[in-house]
Amino acid sequence: xxxxxxxxxxxxxxxxxxxxxxxxxxxxxxxxxxxxxxxxxxxxxxxxxxxxxxxxxxxxxxxxxxxxxxxxxxxxxxxxxxxxxxxxxxxxxxxxxxxxxxxxxxxxxxxxxxx
Amino acid sequence: xxxxxxxxxxxxxxxxxxxxxxxxxxxxxxxxxxxxxxxxxxxxxxxxxxxxxxxxxxxxxxxxxxxxxxxxxxxxxxxxxxxxxxxxxxxxxxxxxxxxxxxxxxxxxxxx
Numbered sequence: 166x167x168x169x170x171x172x173x174x175x176x177x178x179x180x181x182x183x184x185x186x187x188x189x190x191x192x193x194x195x196x197x198x199x200x201x202x203x204x205x206x207x208x209x210x211x212x213x214x215x216x217x218x219x220x221x222x223x224x225x226x227x228x229x230x231x232x233x234x235x236x237x238x239x240x241x242x243x244x245x246x247x248x249x250x251x252x253x254x255x256x257x258x259x260x261x262x263x264x265x266x267x268x269x270x271x272x273x274x275x276x277x278x279x280x
Numbered sequence: 281x282x283x284x285x286x287x288x289x290x291x292x293x294x295x296x297x298x299x300x301x302x303x304x305x306x307x308x309x310x311x312x313x314x315x316x317x318x319x320x321x322x323x324x325x326x327x328x329x330x331x332x333x334x335x336x337x338x339x340x341x342x343x344x345x346x347x348x349x350x351x352x353x354x355x356x357x358x359x360x361x362x363x364x365x366x367x368x369x370x371x372x373x374x375x376x377x378x379x380x381x382x383x384x385x386x387x388x389x390x391x392x
Contacts, residue, residue: 171323199379207318207367207385214379237328258323269373269380271316271324 169261171272177247178248178279186244186275188259193268194239196260200232203256205261215242249279282307282374286383291369293390294362301355301386303370304343313337313346313353314371314380324369327355360390 168191178184188198200212213229215221215236223229231253233245244260246253259272287302305313312331316324327342328337333348342357367387371380 168324207369207387209369209382209385211379260324269314269326273323274321276321 167261167263167268167270169195169259169270169272171259172273174193175276177229178277178280181248182246183246183247184249184277186246186257186259186277188242188261188272190221190240190261190263190270193261193263193270195242195263197262198236198242199262199269200234200242200244201258201260203247203258209258212244246277247267249277251279253277254279267275282372282381283378284313284370284372284381284383286368286370286386288384289387291386291388292375293364293388295390295392296359297362297390299355299357299388301368301370301388303353303383304369305351305353305372307351307372307374312373313323313344313378314373315342315353315355315370316371316382318367318369318385320366342386362390364388364392365387365390 170173170189172187172212198215213221213223215234221234223262236242258274283306285304314329315327317327318324328339330337330346336345344353344355367385369385370383
C-alpha cells in the first residue's frame with residue numbers, strides 16, 4: 166500500500182533556529198501534499214496545501230514566511246519552521262495524495278520542541 | 281462550507297463493550313467519508329472509508345455506514361479491545377485534490 170515517510174520523528178531545537186521536516190511518498194507519486202499542525206486535545210489544523218512544482222497555498226492565519234513549504238518533486242515535500250519559537254512547539258503531520266481513488270496517506274508525524 | 285462534527289470524548293469503555301462514535305457532516309454534493317485512527321505519538325492511519333450513500337466501510341471489526349438521509353457516518357465495533365485505545369477522526373472529502381475536512385477527534389480508552 167501507499168507509504169509516506171516523515172522525518173524526523175522528534176526534534177528539539179533552540180529558539181531562533183530553523184528546523185526542516187521532510188515528507189516523502191515512497192511508492193507513489195504525490196501530486197498534492199498537505200501539512201497539518203496538531204494541537205493539544207487532538208484537533209488537526211491544515212496549514213497549507215502544496216502541489217508539485219508550484220507555490221504552496223497557505224490557510225488563513227498561517228505565516229508563509231515562517232512556515233516555508235517546498236514541493237520540488239512528486240515524492241518529496243519539506244516544511245521548514247524558520248526562527249522557531251517555543252509557541253511553534255507542536256506535532257506536525259504531512260499527508261500525500263496521488264489524486265486517484267481518494268487516496269490520502271499520512272506520515273507518522275514530527276514532534277517539534279523549541280526550547 | 282463543508283464540516284464534520286463528531287462526539288466529544290474521552291470515551292472510556294471496558295474490554296468487549298460495544299462502541300459507537302457518532303459523526304455527522306455538512307457538505308454540498310456527494311462527499312467521500314473516512315474514519316482515521318491515531319495511536320499515541322503516531323500519525324493517522326486510514327481505518328475505513330465509504331464513497332457513496334449506503335456504502336458500508338469495514339476494517340478490523342470496525343464498521344461505518346454512509347447515511348445520506350441523516351448525513352451521518354457513525355463508527356461502530358461490537359467488542360472493543362485494549363489495543364483499540366486511540367483517537368478516532370471522522371473526515372470528509374468534498375473535492376478530490378483538496379485537503380480532508382476533519383472532525384475534532386474522539387479519544388477512546390479501553391480498560392481491561
